[in-house]
Amino acid sequence: MSADPEVAVVIPVFRQPALLAEALEDVLAQQNAPRFAAVVVDDGCPLPETAATALAYARRHPGRVLLQRRPNGGLPAARNTGIDFALQAWPGCRALLMLDADNRLRPHFLARAAATLDAAPPEIGWVYPDLDSFGLPQNYFLGGDYSAFLHLHENLCDAGSLIARRVFDRGLRFDPRLREGFEDWDFWLRAAEAGFRGRHLPEAGFLYRKRPESMLTHAERARPAILGGMRLNARHTLSARRLQRLEAEELPRFALTRLGRDEAQRLTDPLAPRHPPEPAEALRRRAVEAALAPSAAAFPPFWAFATEAGLAALTRARLLHNVVWQAQQILQATPALGFVLVDLVAAAQGRRGLRLPPGAVPHAPRAQLIIARSDRLLRAAREKDFDWAAPFTDAAKPPAPTLKVDLPFADAALDEDPGVFARLAEEVAALRATAAARSALLGEWRDDWRASRLRTPGLHLALNGCGAVLPWIPRQPGRQIGFVLPVFAFGGVEKVVLNQAAVLRRRGWTPHLFLTGTDHAAIPAEADGVFETVQFFPLPAIERADPRQRFFGAPIAAEPTAARNADMLGLLAVMDVVVNTHALAGQGLMGQLRRQGVRTYLGLHLNERGPHGAPVGNPLTALAYEAGYDGFLSVSRALRDWCVGQGVPPEKILVLPNAASYAADPARAAAACAARQLRAPETPLRVLFLGRLDHQKGPDRLRPIILGVADTTIEWRVVGHPVLDADPPDLSGTGVAIEPAAEGTAALDALYAWADVVLLPSRFEGAPLTIPEAQRFGCILVATDTGAVAEAVQHGVDGLLVPADEDSVVAHCIDRLRALAGDPALCRRLAAGAAARGAATDWENSMAGWIRRLEPEHAA
Known part of the structure; x- marks a missing residue:
């Protein structure tokens, strides 16, 4: 051939000589395709027919079919051999197709896939087909926007995809250790981590041979073990901080409808949206598409309706992020609730806080915010007889809960009739009208095995152990620091924390306050700007010691339920640094946070004495959790020496002497x-x-x-x-x-x-x-x-x-x-x-x- 192939088809083969011939015939029959060549990789096959078949095709089609032989190393290693050969032999090769020897192609596959890849922007690294199987006939639709976030949870792309050379030029190859399967999934995840994305090619013409006993069948049987190993190797990429940024870009968690605007916005962080506002009708069309095809069409799983005054007041009080997090956590835990009402009131003595009164009768007209599960509203769009508003009635079981927010200031704008519930009702009516104007026929005959895209917040649990993740997307990644305390009543410990946070704020850090054992905080007005946000643990927030056991006489934290632990972890996991000061409920989270790459510190202030003079309190408890901390912050050398005497490594302890708690005249x-x-x-x-x-x-x-x-x-x-x-x-x-x-x-x-x-x-x-x-x-x-x-x-x-x-x-x-x-x-x-x-x-x-x-x- 006078010029390099533009597309290389890599065909690993082991014990399938007859099927290899079918695959080669399909490659050679490609029509209107760019220049291409097939590289057959004989992976140490003991059957002589394998090499003989490949050589026969190579002789008949010189330069179009080539044979590489290697010792048996498994499918991923064989693919890598073919990839390396093609890249070195053909500098002009711009894309490679991975075609297993038992799969087949329709005649226009290469032409259509290459044209799609050529037309795509540089970040598109591969083009993937639907999954059409023969043998055991199955047809699965893989359409919709590609999501690297969803790809972490389920494999959305077959290995039979056309991959741009630029992906391999970044050094990416298939992991030869994954001989048991899922090597393609692992490859796509690493490609996505490198910044590449896939693009779906409808009606591509790729045919997957499905048999009841195959490598894929074995991989599915061993799925927990293989997937566990993959996630362990990739744990640095699965932290809540990293995944939430990805989620915010691809699958925003909230839809926000503001009263008085004929537009809406999809976002994860309510103060840092990644997507521009869009007309309200455009959002409705998204909702209707998601209602009809939830696996292919994305829509935020939660829908918030709010007044401008309510959002502004919550932002001013530093409580906005915790309010939406609490609502998400409540709605994830109890889907039947459907809605959370948010009622804002001025608090006595300027305190701020959140309360969840048990058994409160919902009074929707008072709400400044209503946060809904989107699936309830999408069901209302599909089913005109569905009583979507049932949770708001007095007789509802369970009723929609009301989150009472105490604001440290009065705001006259909040005294007005907000009209949020009326706007919600209008939106449901508009959704139904939009749905009625759209045919219920999908236009896609294939099945779709993928789960609903509305489930995205729950995926963190499988990937990093987090439940509801705090919707905070920092403008300064790497400088978010959370201070965890049981209460904030402005005693001595609180004053120390406040001053430390103020110093770090002046140095460009963003401090946040997390409270584990209370539903309110007393932050003085002059210190209001120190903490960027104020966060309360899941309500009701109560510090509980384990009544059944103690660590050398010291209390240890009561074991929370798995769901509560996951939610508490999700609240803190978006921080870069966490300092736990006397919060018993925070102790058991520190080791989990460290495994997410969060740096953890323990603040120690004094060794209390019991009735008989024996040491009691936080330093003793801390010894039980010492392995979960990167460092101890002691206010004194005496307390440091005590910790060293108890076995804490000296290099782990820093002494931070106290200074004055306020600026004097x-x-x-x-x-x-x-x-x-x-x-x-x-x-x-x-x-x-x-x-x-x-x-x-x-x-x-x-x-x-x-x-x-x-x-x-x-x-x-x-x-x-x-x-x-x-x-x-x-x-x-x-x-x-x-x-x-x-x-x-x-x-x-x-x-x-x-x-x-x-x-x-x-x-x-x-x-x-x-x-x-x-x-x-x-x-x-x-x-x-x-x-x-x-x-x-x-x-x-x-x-x-x-x-x-x-x-x-x-x-x-x-x-x-x-x-x-x-x-x-x-x-x-x-x-x-x-x-x-x-x-x-x-x-x-x-x-x-x-x-x-x-x-x-x-x-x-």
Whole structure:
């Protein structure tokens, strides 16, 4: 031949010499095809007729039929031999067809397949036919838009496809280890991972010989084992983060109809759509096609109807993504519900949250959003007598649930009659009209074995173990960090997390807050922009310990149901980094997240003590789950040393000392520090107790301490609030009244500016935020030497420590306060030391080591 073949037909053969002749005859009979040649690969066949048949055809058709012989290596290896030969021998070859020796072609296959491939854009890597079988006659339709996401779950393409040379030029070959079958499926998945896509060729003319005993039959029998191995090898490509991006491009999860617009949009992330809006009628036509041919025509499995005001309010409250995730999770778990109503209300005291009141009667007219299962609306389009609205009635069993959303603000626009239910009813009527105008005949005679494309969200479970996946498509992949806590009531732990998140946000990370044990969060208004989203675990969110077993006396998480575990995993799996701080329900998820490529860290704040002084709490529990974490984040060296003593590898632990929890007024802090150096000797010493009035903080020690220094010139203030229903401490006879907890940073500044001394008579501590906050104002800390206090207060340099012995704490506190009251020079020296230490403490320096691990590309 004067020119290279443009198409190479690779025909592996083993023990099928007679069938090989049929395949070669079909290749040679191709009409109007580009220049082609057949490469027969004898895979070490012991039958002499195989080589003889191939040689006979090669002699009769020189340059059109060629023979390659190799030791037996299996079907994928034989294909690779033919591929490598064709690519090296014919630089002008632009496509290759894999034709097994027992299959056949109709005369126009190559011409039509090559023309389709030539006309396709470069990302189309192969053209695949329907599956028409002979022997056991079967005909299966494989039409519809190709989906790499669906291809991960089921094989949509036969090996008998025409493949562009550019696919092989990327180094892709069939995996020779997959001799038992599914080697073609594996090849297509790796081609898709490389960025290539398939294109369906209708009426292609490819004929598959189907016999009751064959390699495919064996592969189907061994399907779990083969598929399990394939997915294990490809696990890095199956993470929820990667698959959700693919899902968003190909098969968006939600249809969104906004009131007041004659258009709709298909999307996965409601704030990051990948597809432009389209006319409402165009979306209806998609819905009707999906109703008639759900395996070939795609439609989002959930359909949301919403007001602009409702969407804006949820976005402002950082709750939009969690609301649609909760609705998806509810509708996947209980399909009969059909709908979820979303009711938005302004919450008391500015808190935000989600509630799912059990047994609530649906009141559709109040809803700002209604999220529906699309299959219910598509059924309404097909069946005009179907009572699609039954879940909204008072007598419905089960009724459509109502998700109550507490907003941290009032919004007058939400008080209007939203009209969402009326718009939903209009859409159902319009769907029925569109369906009535379309013939119910499909125009396709073949069967379709594929499952409905409406099931796509459930495919994550088989591919990566996730249930409902949070619909979050980040604009900054690689920098999404989730902080997991049981509650967010703005205590000390929450303040630490908030400041760490703020530092990372300034460095270009996107922090998210996940709450496992509550349905509301108290985020101060000034910190509203720190977390990009606020996420609640599946409602009702309750932290549960396993009542049957403990790990060396420490509680471990109760085993969730498989479905709940999958949903919790799906909520977190879209993060790049997850930090679990004291969330028991999060512990068992960390190892699963690591297997998805998520980096996991544990935040440790203190070793609590039980009634008899024994360590209890989160650090002990963490030891049970240590293997699930990439690192531990300890607030102190003391807690780090304890963890090392318990067997945690030292290199796994990072120390992140606490800094002040809020930004003080610098002028006020400077003025307070200056005033301490000028305090007149006769001025009374001002002592402040500030904190929770619970047993840990030692408020019961205040009365004997105050009475013990009653003969000195000391002024006292006790500021705080009891925990839960606990009684306040007894301060009778002291003349000191308990003041309510300070609210706002200005009030805290005023307290620290007033105080010369801050007293911490605690029984146990982690690394109290009060210390660096007070030191900025030059306050002298008098504190029990417990936890990490000695790491933040140097005795005699910037404060005074008190031995933590229960029997002597009060006496030592009295001695320390008397010494300060009688020695103004000592006060000035310690105040200056405290101010210097406070000025040198900040969160950026504290987190530097962790940031280097998070951002190795920026490490020096």
